[in-house]
Amino acid sequence: xxxxxxxxxxxxxKRDAILALSEVTLSIKSGEFVSIVGPSGSGKTxxxxxxxxxxHPSRGKVTIGGDSIYDLDIKKRAIFRxxxxxxxxxxxxxxxxxxxxxxxxxxxxxxxxTDGKQSEKAAELLEKVGLTDRLDHKPRELSIGxxxxxxxxxxxxxEPKIILADEPxxxxxxxxxxxxVSYLKLLNQTGITVVMVxxxxxxxxxxxxxxxxxxxxxxx
Amino acid sequence: xxxxxxxxxxxLERKKQFLTSFIAILLGIIVIVAVKSVSSSSEKAVAIQxxxxxxxxxxxxxxxxxxxxxxxxINAPEMPEDYVNRITNSTIQGVDNMSPKLSARMKIDNYxxxxxxxxxKNELASKPIWQTAGxxxxxxxxxxxxxxxMNKSRGYKDPKLQRMAIDSLGKYDCLAGSDVVSKLGxxxxxxxxxxxxxxxxxxxxxxxxxxxxxxxxxxxxxAQKILGKGRVVNAIEIMGCCSAISEGLLGKLRNxxxxxxxxxxxxxxxxxxxxxxxxxxxxxxxLIIIILVGGISIxxxxxxxxxxxxxxxxxxxxxxxxxxxxxxxxxGKALILGLIGGIAGYFLxxxxxxxxGPQIAGVKVLPIPFLFIWAIxxxxxxxxxxxxxxxxxxxxLDPALILQEI
Numbered sequence: 208x209x210x211x212x213x214x215x216x217x218x219x220x221k222r223d224a225i226l227a228l229s230e231v232t233l234s235i236k237s238g239e240f241v242s243i244v245g246p247s248g249s250g251k252t253x254x255x256x257x258x259x260x261x262x263h264p265s266r267g268k269v270t271i272g273g274d275s276i277y278d279l280d281i282k283k284r285a286i287f288r289x290x291x292x293x294x295x296x297x298x299x300x301x302x303x304x305x306x307x308x309x310x311x312x313x314x315x316x317x318x319x320x321t322d323g324k325q326s327e328k329a330a331e332l333l334e335k336v337g338l339t340d341r342l343d344h345k346p347r348e349l350s351i352g353x354x355x356x357x358x359x360x361x362x363x364x365x366e367p368k369i370i371l372a373d374e375p376x377x378x379x380x381x382x383x384x385x386x387x388v389s390y391l392k393l394l395n396q397t398g399i400t401v402v403m404v405x406x407x408x409x410x411x412x413x414x415x416x417x418x419x420x421x422x423x424x425x426x427x
Numbered sequence: 428x429x430x431x432x433x434x435x436x437x438x439l440e441r442k443k444q445f446l447t448s449f450i451a452i453l454l455g456i457i458v459i460v461a462v463k464s465v466s467s468s469s470e471k472a473v474a475i476q477x478x479x480x481x482x483x484x485x486x487x488x489x490x491x492x493x494x495x496x497x498x499x500x501i502n503a504p505e506m507p508e509d510y511v512n513r514i515t516n517s518t519i520q521g522v523d524n525m526s527p528k529l530s531a532r533m534k535i536d537n538y539x540x541x542x543x544x545x546x547x548k549n550e551l552a553s554k555p556i557w558q559t560a561g562x563x564x565x566x567x568x569x570x571x572x573x574x575x576x577m578n579k580s581r582g583y584k585d586p587k588l589q590r591m592a593i594d595s596l597g598k599y600d601c602l603a604g605s606d607v608v609s610k611l612g613x614x615x616x617x618x619x620x621x622x623x624x625x626x627x628x629x630x631x632x633x634x635x636x637x638x639x640x641x642x643x644x645x646x647x648x649x650a651q652k653i654l655g656k657g658r659v660v661n662a663i664e665i666m667g668c669c670s671a672i673s674e675g676l677l678g679k680l681r682n683x684x685x686x687x688x689x690x691x692x693x694x695x696x697x698x699x700x701x702x703x704x705x706x707x708x709x710x711x712x713x714l715i716i717i718i719l720v721g722g723i724s725i726x727x728x729x730x731x732x733x734x735x736x737x738x739x740x741x742x743x744x745x746x747x748x749x750x751x752x753x754x755x756x757x758x759g760k761a762l763i764l765g766l767i768g769g770i771a772g773y774f775l776x777x778x779x780x781x782x783x784g785p786q787i788a789g790v791k792v793l794p795i796p797f798l799f800i801w802a803i804x805x806x807x808x809x810x811x812x813x814x815x816x817x818x819x820x821x822x823x824l825d826p827a828l829i830l831q832e833i
Binding site: 256259261262281282285286288289290292294296298300301302303304305309312313314315316317318322325361365 | 428429430432433436437439440441738739741742743744745746747748749750751752825826
């Protein structure tokens with residue numbers, strides 16, 4: 208389902224060029240749970256963002272479900288993300304001035320769903336992650352774990368085929384880490400492909416396959 | 428939830444930061460609207476005063492000596508009456524009415540008087556002599572714009588009617604100034620012989636304290652005939668719209684009547700022009716200040732806002748927002764900022780004008796509806812232009828740099 212061929216990414220700064228990814232080739236099947244591990248600065252997030260259509264690679268090709276995503280124009284790529292991908296970030300990246308319900312509504316709004324249906328669907332998703340009593344709370348009024356659950360609910364809003372999680376347990380305590388990864392595993396069992404970048408070997412154990420990146424190269 | 432709600436929620440969340448830029452644009456609009464309101468009311472007030480004087484431009488033959496503006500036509504050389512048609516047929520704007528005159532000084536029973544030929548329907552209703560004579564509505568005021576509310580409110584369906592001081596004047600009828608009748612022992616209905624022609628005094632004009640008290644007014648055609656002149660006149664009184672005078676009406680008249688002397692009530696017009704110019708400069712200075720201060724303030728605020736919301740922008744892009752959506756979020760915010768600043772600035776500026784107008788310019792100031800649109804266009808324009816670059820930057824932010832944990 209996800210096919211990456213000879214993917215390279217170089218960041219050009221004023222002083223020098225940083226090679227973040229070098230000739231990465233991999234394939235992830237539909238319904239797989241894959242973790243990407245590696246030291247800091249190894250290019251894990253860059254690889255994930257390339258898969259998500261958020262960074263144009265310097266070379267190579269990313270194909271998802273038959274669509275070469277970087278051959279799509281910016282608008283079509285945004286629509287592609289909206290319909291097919293869900294992102295979960297280490298720092299959750301919730302919109303601070305919106306409530307939990309409104310945060311989950313955003314992807315639905317971008318998909319053109321009406322206000323009433325947005326609220327209904329968002330409340331349903333927050334109920335699934337156990338936050339029925341926190342719908343009108345802003346992120347600062349939620350615990351770290353609750354914020355991550357809101358972020359997961361938001362990622363699921365448009366029923367994506369793929370979840371891309373960037374260090375989803377990076378800010379969580381061991382209990383919350385277990386809970387979050389278990390939830391991702393549960394989602395994976397419903398047929399959703401999960402690609403998770405992590406530092407945490409324990410979290411990586413939940414995945415079916417581990418990919419290791421070192422200095423931008425895939426070594427296993 | 429939609430982009431508009433996101434903009435509003437963010438504005439309410441970060442009120443303090445928003446407030447600084449809002450105040451900058453609000454103050455600018457308040458000052459400009461207040462100055463514009465006062466200057467516009469001042470211009471109108473002076474215009475009405477000028478219009479009430481009757482004619483404010485005199486066209487005289489080139490060699491006329493002008494010692495007295497109101498008596499300049501007496502014994503002046505002659506010029507063709509056709510000059511009236513020349514002005515009428517030209518494309519010059521701002522000539523509200525023309526009143527040609529032929530005058531001659533003469534003696535009757537050793538009393539020196541002035542015979543003045545007029546075209547009755549062309550006489551200016553607003554001239555004091557016709558108003559005090561009771562020919563017209565005593566409260567009549569003319570305005571530059573014949574379609575002005577002031578004229579319409581007086582019920583004149585045809586705006587030209589307000590210029591008509593005298594409906595008709597018979598071939599051998601005359602109107603006599605108060606000095607003429609008292610010196611010659613005449614009264615209304617009396618006959619008077621002028622250059623061998625018998626006239627009937629149909630109306631005695633009340634005293635005005637001007638040279639008009641020593642005049643006898645007859646029809647222009649009759650005057651031309653008994654004075655043995657052809658189609659000539661000594662003067663053409665013009666009621667020019669004062670704003671047109673400011674915009675160079677005299678120069679345009681001189682172009683089509685090069686062999687004439689064209690003068691105006693200079694000191695009044697110059698004072699008005701000077702006042703208006705000062706106000707205009709004042710408005711312009713404030714406009715520049717608001718563009719600079721308001722624009723810089725909003726631009727700076729927007730740059731900071733983009734920096735502050737980088738993570739949010741990255742998240743929105745990851746979720747499925749397009750760069751265009753991000754652009755709209757910031758431009759939409761600028762639009763709201765300008766809209767609220769423009770509306771509030773208009774109302775507060777109008778209020779300031781109403782309070783300060785009587786004190787600084789001695790005129791009553793009323794809100795000017797046109798300035799409402801003007802204030803909004805200026806405020807929104809500045810806000811959107813100042814936000815263009817920050818919004819573009821936000822739309823072009825690299826998600827990799829925003830969300831980087833490389």
